[in-house]
Amino acid sequence: MPSLNKCWLYYPDYQNDSEIIFDDVDLKVTFVSDRQYRYYTQRKFELINLSTGESRPIVHWSDFDWPDHGAPKNPGPFLQLLGDVRHCGAFDVRYGPPILHCSAGIGRSGTFVLVDSILKTLAHTQTPSAVSLMDVLAHIRMQRYGLIQTPEQLRFSYIAVIAGLKNLNEIEQTEGSFIECSFNLSSDSESDGDDENNFNSKRYPKVCRRQDNVMPNGRLSDVFDDINCELIKRVDSNASSYQPSPKSTRRLQSLSGSKLSSEDLKQLSPPSKIVTPHDVETSLRLRQERLTRNDAIEKKVNEMKTKLHEQSSSMFTNNDGTSLFKLLTTKYRRPVFIGILTLFTGSLMLYKQALFVQFYYKFSLCRAGLTKHSLAVDEHGLAAFSYSEKGSRVQGKPSIVFVHGVSSNKDTWIPIIKHIPNHYHCITIDLPGHGETVGLNEDRYSIDKFVEKLKLFFDKMHLTENICIIGASMGGAIVAMFAVKYPEYVSMMCLLAPPANEQYETDLIRKIKSGDSTALIPETPEQLRDMINELTVKQVNMPGFFINGFLDLRLRCLNEHKKVLNSLIEDEKMFTTERHLQLKHAHCPTLVLWGRQDKLYIAAGADYFCKLLPNAKSIILDECGHFMAIDKPQEVAECIVIFHDENFQRK
Structure with missing residues (x-):
């Protein structure tokens, strides 16, 4: 079952070569014919030993409906393929067993073997209710470890067996004997003169329809001995009463040019005693032989170890x-x-630059006393907030919650939280579309939507009052509007350079609003260095491997970051005085922090917000840009702690 670009083309496909010669082993493979179906292709080749002149026919199938490491959407095409393989005599006991292979492991081959084994077992047992799919799989895995690699493939095996059971008689009737004499007939691909659908529906008429799939419940007992006895009886009876089909006889007569005698027909019969390679007895015997060989090898290895230890x-x-x-x-x-x-x-x-950066963040997380968690917000766990936490919640004492800005994540607060004493309860959160929060992305983002998602997080965390909430840049806008809309949640807030109106914009923010997003959302190492240099005063000398790894992590959320930024720029209300006038309803104590060298919004924006907020004060940090966590992490932490303690004691 090869997949595109995953498996070397080891056979002639006629379009490129009509034959392939393998000089190392003196073998030649010649293309004979092919037949295209909707989901797979059947090809016929002739394998010739160049040394002896001996030739053998090969029938080859390629399945194109099966994704790597997954499973098809419905069992119809798979059962078509299984029926076609059986119909062509691939399981004829006079020849060797068919060979299966995948291009990505052994999951799909294992599914094929398991479903075929179950359907064959159910067709030849008097107690079908006693056949357990899991027991059969365990038995097969004793011969080839790892067959079926994913839960989807196991689930599909159940579905295919259920669909096959509804049409078991039709599938069993398709199985025939391989007639080598008819192999080179050029009319094989047009033998019945029907199209693909008619061809398949004649051989297995009900298989192609989509089935209502129900996963079977429970495990059933093992009855391999009974099944084996039944198989041997049927093989013996088939061997004594074998007759070629009328169609096979007619094709043989057309090749020979004369009517076949009864003696000729007898020569086509299988030997009187047939041992099928699929019965349990043969499987156990082969397994026992393999175990015996393994014991001998293990004994030899132990002897060599003993000699090595002695000398x-x-x-x-x-x-x-x-x-x-x-x-x-x-x-x-x-x-x-x-x-x-x-x-x-x-x-x-x-080799693993992103992994090195992740390791660095984990180390920094531990040093800061933070532990990472995930908070599911739906019953299936598909939507979840990622957050980090330091300290324990104390009844009556405000918890400090940090909200990051656009194209950032919860880890940007680590340098600040590192300087906050351990007895404070701190939480950093990844907003939707950022970091490791999943399942909460939006087609279009807005400040109001972020406010509602923040409320959802607080409700799930049971943080519904007495919160000291901190926001940086876009996070500051979210925090401020949250305090306006849900004042009962917030006891105090701190805003780090939130977006002001046009009067306080710099050339850099106007450039970003005009469509050049690389200043906040870099896509190359050079753009990332430029962003850091523009938004910080401190000289940051990151080595190249760290820049590359850090960029790799950011690029995983690149599309969502762009969507967030573009949505906020289009939302003109975010930058208007009308929106800011709502801040007069936020009566909680507020601290506004600003870097004097901020290149997004000038430091005078701090006074602008202090005039809007009824209970606010501002602090301007010298030698500090927009990224305060890089330029002044300790000073910011001290300001937050002092502000927190003053207002907590005042209450």
């Missing part, structure tokens, strides 16, 4: 008989440890 090599010992391993783990353990650590770190920096 210590000079490669692993010093002149005085001291083990080199002991020397490395005692006398030289420090340089060995440093060398291994250096090798590991260098490998991460060279």
Whole structure:
């Protein structure tokens, strides 16, 4: 079952080559014919041994309906393929078993084997209710470990078996014997003169229809011995009463040019004693032989280990008989440890740059006393907020919640929270469309939608009062409007350079609003360096591998970041005085922090918000840009703690 671009074309496809010669093994494969179906292709080849001149016919199927590591949407095409394979005599016991392979592991091949085995077992047992799919799968896995790799493939096996049971007689009747004499008939692809649908519907008329699928419940007992006895009886009876079909006889007569005698027909019969490769007895015998071989190999390996232990090599010992391993783990353990650590770190920096940045963030998270969590907001767990938490909630004491800005995430608060004492309860959250929050994305974003999502988070966390809420940039706008709409939740708030109106805009924000989003949403390492240099005063010298890894993590949310920014720019209300006038209804204590060198909105914006908010004060930080968490993390943390304590004690 090869998949496109996943499996080397090991056969002639006629369009490129009519034959392929494998010189190393003296084999030639010649294209004979093919037949195209909607979901798969059947091809016929001739395999010739160039050394002996011996030739063998090959029938080949390619399934194109089956995705890698997944399962088809319905079992109809799969059962068509299974019926076609059986119809062509691929399971004829006079020949070797058919060969299956995948282009991505053994999941799809395993599904084919399992479904065929179950349907064949059910067709030949007197107690079908005692057949367990899971027991059959366990038995097959004893011969080939790992068959069926995903839950979807196992579920599809149940669905295919259910659909096959509804048409079991039709599927069993399609199975025929392989007649080698008819292999080279050029009219094979037009044998019945029907189109694909008629061709399939004649052989298995009910299989193509979509079935109502119900997952079977429970596990049933194992009855392999009964099934095996029944199979042997049927094989013996079939061997004694075998007769070629009328169609096969006519085709043989057309090839020979004369009517076949009864003696000729007898020569076509299988031997009187047939041992099917699919019965349980043969499987157990093959397994026992394999286990015997494995025991012999294991015994040989143990003997070699014993000899190696008895005769210590000079490669692993010093002149005085001291083990080199002991020397490395005692006398030289420090340089060995440093060398291994250096090798590991260098490998991460060279090959897994994003992984190295994630490791750095996890390390920083631990140092700051934060632990990461996920909060499901629906019953299936498909929509969930990602957040980090420090400290424990104390009854009556405000929890401090941090809300980030556009194209950022919860980890940007780590440098600030690191300087907040551990007895404060702190929470950082990934907004929808950012970080690791999933299932909450919007077609179009707005400040009001973010406010409602923030309320949903607080309700699920049971934080419905006494919150000290902190917002930076766009997060500041969200926090301010949340305090206006839900004042009962908020006891105090802190705004870090929120968006002001046009009077306080810089050339950089006007450039962003005109359509150049790279200043806030970089897509290349150079653009990322430019963004950091524009929005900070502190000289940040990040190594190249860290810049690349950090950018890789940001690019995972690139489309959502652009959607958020474009939606907010189009929402003109966000930047108008009319929206800001609503802030007069936010009566909670408010602290406005601003960097004097902010290049998005000038520092005078702090006074603008203090005039709008009835209970606000402002602090301007020198030598600080828009990214306060980079320029002044300790000063920002101290301002928040002092502001928190003053208003908490006042209450």
